[in-house]
Amino acid sequence: MRKAGALRFTRRRRRPSHPLLRSGGRFWAWGLVCLAWLPAHALAQQALVTAQLGNAVEIIDLGSKTILQSIPVPGAPAGIALSPDRKTAYVTRPEGHGVSVIDLDARRVTASLDLPGGPLGIGVNPKSGEVYVADWYGARVFVLRPNAAGLTLEGEIATGKSPSGIAVTPDGATLLVANRESDTVSIVDVGSRRETRQVSVGQHPFGLTLSADGRYAYTANVVSNDVSAIDVAAGRETGRVTTGQRPYVIAFAVGKGFVTDQYSNTVTVFDPATLKTLAAIDVGDHPEGIAATHDGKTIVVANWGDNALSLIDPSSLQVTGTIGTGDGPRAFGDFLR
Incomplete structure (x- = not known):
């Protein structure tokens, strides 16, 4: 069956039936979580890859280029974000309608929380x-x-239609959300949990990434094939970058x-x-x-179609290696540890 909403058929991939398992068209999904910037103490030696078709989260050592552990996560795991201490991963399950909590030291799922609707993008307040x-x-x-038992649902924040990518400013005060079907980005005051502004961007924004200082946000606009730059304090778009077809997520190094x-x-590259x-x-x-490793020396790319990570030297702009993964790697979000 053709993946719902996809505007092309990948060359050799089977297509899940769930609309959150693919990106590109009206129901273009997943894009997840925005990419959060790593805190200063984090060592990006591992990639935590959501293998969506394989129903697993894989812990991959970037140095040895080996899979250290494949952790079963049923429900088509998609988005991923890490706790501030980098010891816990939170993973969305669009088909499982919930979020799984993974202890990264023990390398196992320790809790799960059911959620209504289509849980997809995910982010953590630093x-x-x-x-x-x-x-x-x-x-x-x-x-x-988060609590000792896992996670508790505390409330909701109203946004635009089909929220996808999520980012939080380094001071933890502002939440940004890419609203795919509204062609906007919501700017939310974390203290009051209220949207303070919606910024118009390109067509169908999905991935959302902040600059290191949190002053600027960047959305990958899937249908208009560009990236919007946003001045967060001013609450306005400042320009766009032309990209290839169907841009998904952005990283910086x-x-x-x-x-x-x-x-x-x-x-x-822009x-x-x-x-x-x-x-x-x-x-x-x-x-x-x-995403970029913390030392800024490597860009890590998850290639859904051929089950592999590409490693890029951001200075020379050359691919320096590949690493095999499980089936359907997405790594949508904050996935480097």
Whole structure:
């Protein structure tokens, strides 16, 4: 069966029936969680990859290029975010309608919380540890509180339609949400849990990433094939970057931006200061999740179509290696430890 909403058929992939398992069309899904910037103490030696078709989260050592552990997570795991201390992973399960909690030291699922709707994008407040989950089928973000038992649902925040990518500013005071069906980004005051502004961006924004200082946000606009830059304090779009086909998520390293282009099988490189396109790097089939290691020396790309991670040197803009993964790697969100 053709994946709901997909605008192309990947070359060799079977297609799950659930609309949250694919991206690209009207029900374009997953994109997840925005990419959060790693705290200063984090060591990005491991990639925590949601293998959505394999129903697992894989812990991959980037140095040895080996899978250390495959943790079963039923329900088509998609989005992922890490706790501030980097010891816990929170994983959305669109088909399982909930969130799983993984102890990364014990390498096992320790708790699960059922949620209504379509839990997809996920992010963590770097100060309070609150967990935010976007309901793809609604116009809301769930607020979850970590506790000894796992997670507790504390409330909801109204957003635009089909919220997807999520990011939180480094001071923990502001939440940003990409609203795919509204063509907007919600700016939310965390203290009051109320949206204070909606910023118009390109068509169908999905992945959402902040600059390191939290002053600017960037959305990957799937249908208009560009990236919107947003001045967070001013609450307005400041410009756009032209990308390849179906941009998904953005990462930053060595003063450059990197965007996965799902249908072009490339990563677009751009200058955040000028918003000019610098290059396009050929990677694997259908690249989606992307993040930079904490030392800024490697960009890690999850290629859905060929079950592999591509490793890119952000200075030379060359692919330096690949790592095999399980079936359907997404790594949508904060996935480097």
